[in-house]
Amino acid sequence: MSAPSLRNRLRLSIIIIILPFLLMTGIGYFFFQQSTNAFNNAIEDIISDVVPVTELKDKIQQTVIPFNLFLDNHQLDNKNRFLYLSNDIKNSLANPIKLQQKEHSLENDIYRLAYLNWRNSHRIATKIFAQIDKQDTHISHHLLREFYQYVIETTLSLDKLHLAMQDRVKIRFQKAKDLKFNAIVLSSIVFLLVYILALITIFFLNRSIIQPIEKLAQWSDTFLHKKTNTALNLKSYKEFEAIAAHYSQFSKLLEDERKAFEQFTQQDELTQMHNKRAFIEQLNYEHTRHQRYNTQYSLMLIDIDHMSSVSQNYGESVSELTLVKIANMLKKSIRPTDVPARYERDIFIILLPEVDEHGATHTAERIRNSISEYVFKINNVKFGVTVSIGLSLIHETQSLLELLQCVDMALQNAKLAGRNQVQLCDRQQLDRTTFYPKFLQESDLKLLK
Numbered sequence: 001m002s003a004p005s006l007r008n009r010l011r012l013s014i015i016i017i018i019l020p021f022l023l024m025t026g027i028g029y030f031f032f033q034q035s036t037n038a039f040n041n042a043i044e045d046i047i048s049d050v051v052p053v054t055e056l057k058d059k060i061q062q063t064v065i066p067f068n069l070f071l072d073n074h075q076l077d078n079k080n081r082f083l084y085l086s087n088d089i090k091n092s093l094a095n096p097i098k099l100q101q102k103e104h105s106l107e108n109d110i111y112r113l114a115y116l117n118w119r120n121s122h123r124i125a126t127k128i129f130a131q132i133d134k135q136d137t138h139i140s141h142h143l144l145r146e147f148y149q150y151v152i153e154t155t156l157s158l159d160k161l162h163l164a165m166q167d168r169v170k171i172r173f174q175k176a177k178d179l180k181f182n183a184i185v186l187s188s189i190v191f192l193l194v195y196i197l198a199l200i201t202i203f204f205l206n207r208s209i210i211q212p213i214e215k216l217a218q219w220s221d222t223f224l225h226k227k228t229n230t231a232l233n234l235k236s237y238k239e240f241e242a243i244a245a246h247y248s249q250f251s252k253l254l255e256d257e258r259k260a261f262e263q264f265t266q267q268d269e270l271t272q273m274h275n276k277r278a279f280i281e282q283l284n285y286e287h288t289r290h291q292r293y294n295t296q297y298s299l300m301l302i303d304i305d306h307m308s309s310v311s312q313n314y315g316e317s318v319s320e321l322t323l324v325k326i327a328n329m330l331k332k333s334i335r336p337t338d339v340p341a342r343y344e345r346d347i348f349i350i351l352l353p354e355v356d357e358h359g360a361t362h363t364a365e366r367i368r369n370s371i372s373e374y375v376f377k378i379n380n381v382k383f384g385v386t387v388s389i390g391l392s393l394i395h396e397t398q399s400l401l402e403l404l405q406c407v408d409m410a411l412q413n414a415k416l417a418g419r420n421q422v423q424l425c426d427r428q429q430l431d432r433t434t435f436y437p438k439f440l441q442e443s444d445l446k447l448l449k
Helices: 006-073 076-099 102-133 141-224 238-245 247-265 276-293 307-314 316-333 357-372 400-416 427-432
Strands: 297-304 339-344 347-353 376-378 381-383 387-393 422-424
Touching (some): 006 102, 006 141, 076 102, 102 141, 276 339, 297 316, 297 357, 307 381, 316 339, 316 347, 316 357, 357 387, 357 422, 400 422, 400 427
Antiparallel strands (some): 297 387, 339 347
16 A cells, blocks of 8 residues: 555644634634623723713813803803803713613612702702802802812712723623633643644654655755756655656756846846846946947937826826836847847836937937927826937047946936036046936946956
8 A cells, every 4th residue: 555645634733723723723713802892891981971970070170160250250151161161061861861871770879869969059050150150259168169069079979980890890890800711721722732743743844755855855866966867765755756767857957947037138128128137247348349349339328207297197107117218219229239228117228229419319309309209198197208318429538437427417417507408428427527416326336458
């Protein structure tokens, strides 16, 4: 009887680990849900009961202030302020009474007592206000004592209510903590079980899978160095034997992948142009030809003006489609022998072999005009963009680094002059100033020969 296949062994290993894990997840989720509900109920009690009672106590203190002020200065604003706040307190105390919830009957009784006390204090306050309105200089001290007594009784009732509600909330919080503790204990037990089963599974996998894989690796190493052509024998491990049978095909596949990867590393993914690294290789090659055969070539550095505004106004997708469109326009505007590349996000660079100053300027102006006159229509929006172009022509005694610095300075001058224009490099200006590149990166210049 043949041994089980690797697939069946893996399935068995996964089942050994997954089942206890699912059990732990279910238990943990159940207790987590129960404790969460308990915590939510406690918090709802605080929000719906405890917090309003605390606010009522604060409001009573704030209500007594305008009453006292009215006794001192007899200003109508203080009287109106007191009556407004007092009526608001009566309504707040009356609302819970209307609910008549059986489980809150004791609390409703306390609410009712607080309501009656405050209603009496309000009634007495109106009598005092009536005496003041009649300009009675002798305010009844008996009425004042009754007013403050009822205010105190109302506050004491709310204190009792506050304590009763706090006790109920504490009970619910304790229940939530107990549920959380039970969840932790049971989850720990199940986790320990999963850990033990995982150790068993690891031992099983090591013996049934890892060791055969190591044998396969040793065989493939000898096969790779042409030391053996003998088929791998792992008894009933048909999967490994199939791998060994087709191992020779992998080398060809890897070679094809290597070539495809080299092509990918030479190309910009968005615009399908050369990327920066590939362009530098082409530039080094062309400059070597120039040094050996005294050929001429020009360099064109292109930056899209205010490209960030397109991204901000219309979105990143429109910005990327704009770059693709401009890249296609650049390809159509140059010769097949020219080398265009995307240097940075919105910066392009073009190598123009065998082109003098006149030809390079003519090509740059044609590119600038075609882009500035084109109306971009992307995702139901219409807009226009312009480009600034710097040009530089190689000279006999000029190094490649100086050429790149020159074209960077030309693009800087085009930007400073107002954008949407072509500027030719002024070598004398470069010699007179300490130059710092703005569009080309110092790290890329180090790749030059």
